[in-house]
Amino acid sequence: MLKVALVGVGGISGAHIPAWNNMEDAELVALCDIRPQQMERYPEQRHYTDFDELLENEQIDILDICLPTYLHADFAVKALNKGIHVLCEKPISLNAEDVQRVYRAAAENGVWFMVAQVLRFWPEYEVLKALYDQKTYGALLSGSMTRLGCYPKWSWDGWMMDEKRSGLVPFDLHIHDLDFMVYAFGKPNRADCHRSRRQEQDALNVVYEYDGFYLTSEASWYAAPYPFRVAFRFQFEHAVVAWENGEMTIYEQNGRIWHPIGDAQGDTGNIGLPQSDAYANEIRYFADCVKENKVPAKVKPAELETVIELLKELR
Ligand SMILES: NC(=O)c1ccc[n+]([C@@H]2O[C@H](COP(=O)([O-])OP(=O)(O)OC[C@H]3O[C@@H](n4cnc5c(N)ncnc54)[C@H](O)[C@@H]3O)[C@@H](O)[C@H]2O)c1
Structure with a gap:
């Protein structure tokens, strides 16, 4: 059984949480949000308002990041460095340099990282x-x-x-x-x-x-x-x-x-x-990559870098 935690219980988490809850081979054990009221409607999970506390207390295989964009890369690296696989909402970052930083942390720790480009x-x-x-x-x-x-x-x-x-x-x-x-x-x-x-x-x-x-x-x-x-x-x-x-x-x-x-x-x-449901599809795909130790090759870092570079030019 895969143990999963999700951080950032806002708008898009409403698509991720049911997808995890509907999977028979995964258990969403913990949620984290700085606003405790965001987690009240999910009484089955343990609740944290401090991400570091979650990392200290929970033994998880996968972290699902649904935070605001500017927090994605730093939170991902923190979890990857703890040996946790990370699925992260789009965009990975506003800066192309973060793509290598995050994928390097994944490689160094022998875990997978994927951006949920739905x-x-x-x-x-x-x-x-x-x-x-x-x-x-x-x-x-x-x-x-x-x-x-x-x-x-x-x-x-x-x-x-x-x-x-x-x-x-x-x-x-x-x-x-x-x-x-x-x-x-x-x-x-x-x-x-x-x-x-x-x-x-x-x-x-x-x-x-x-x-x-x-x-x-x-x-x-x-x-x-x-x-x-x-x-x-x-x-x-x-x-x-x-x-x-x-x-x-x-x-x-x-x-x-x-x-x-x-x-x-x-x-x-x-x-x-x-x-x-495409959100359930992407989550299923990433969970299978973790279970089967398969690279999540459907989302490639070079493509993410290309997209960020093109987006920066749109003025
Ligand atoms: N794939 C899609 O279709 C899709 C759709 C919407 C949003 N998104 C992406 O999902 C991400 C989140 O968007 P949203 O609409 O859910 O935003 P949101 O503002 O509704 O939710 C963000 C949540 O993060 C929490 N938060 C902020 N700082 C935190 C911290 N330090 N620790 C813990 N929790 C913290 C907030 O309290 C809030 O509940 C964004 O990157 C966005 O681009 C993707």
């Missing part, structure tokens, strides 16, 4: 990558990715709205789509960014150029109660592959229209791929 485990994005890799519909010609929402006033201590602590829209939101691009298509040759930044808004549109195709991506925090929206649309030689309004659809040149992924009611779509 789109790599998201069924719709996995199908898209497979269609591209297998050239199912010929060459990719263009694509667009969308990630929109409202200004994150809810974060603890307003950390998300502080550029030094969160990196704002590039590092907090757009990173998802850029990380997927680098993972699926490699490093773009060129990026052309237009960005509108004001006191309570941050919106950007970027065109990434690759050999033979280009990708556009828009991401924003609007100063309005705009609902959170994600989507993509990719144009291949012989089909358009879209994920819009929560449904993935493939529009083939020959007129066929179909959905590769089923709905939550058990309709498994035309190729039998069940809908699944």
Whole structure:
């Protein structure tokens, strides 16, 4: 049985904690947050308000870091140096130098580290990558990715709205789509960014150029109660592959229209791929790497460095 602790019981921990609790071969034994009230709804775990105390008192195999971004690398290194495997929310850091620092600590202590770049485990994005890799519909010609929402006033201590602590829209939101691009298509040759930044808004549109195709991506925090929206649309030689309004659809040149992924009611779509929870998928993947002593190669440090370097240029 894997013993697990999680630090940072805020927004995203609400996706991680149930995933750990639903696993039969892992036990979430402890939580840590400087705000004790955040942990009250999880009475089954031991609670700590001091991370060092957790490390001193708990014998754990895995630490799951759901802290604000600027704390990720230091907390990860501390746990890795204690011989604990670490799964860490995105982004690993706002500084590319931290990638080597963290991976070095993992290597020196003989443990694994992985950043939870969740789109790599998201069924719709996995199908898209497979269609591209297998050239199912010929060459990719263009694509667009969308990630929109409202200004994150809810974060603890307003950390998300502080550029030094969160990196704002590039590092907090757009990173998802850029990380997927680098993972699926490699490093773009060129990026052309237009960005509108004001006191309570941050919106950007970027065109990434690759050999033979280009990708556009828009991401924003609007100063309005705009609902959170994600989507993509990719144009291949012989089909358009879209994920819009929560449904993935493939529009083939020959007129066929179909959905590769089923709905939550058990309709498994035309190729039998069940809908699944990407957060649970990434957590399962990392736990399996720990159990089987397999490198978590689905998220590579060189790709993380490339993404940080590209994000730093988005002004
Ligand atoms: N993968 C995704 O889809 C996704 C979505 C949202 C957030 N995130 C990432 O998850 C991370 C956390 O974001 P969030 O929205 O949950 O933030 P949040 O502000 O809701 O939660 C952060 C929590 O950390 C706690 N905390 C702060 N300092 C601490 C310390 N020193 N020790 C212990 N606890 C401390 C706070 O009390 C708070 O409860 C960020 O890096 C963010 O980028 C990822």
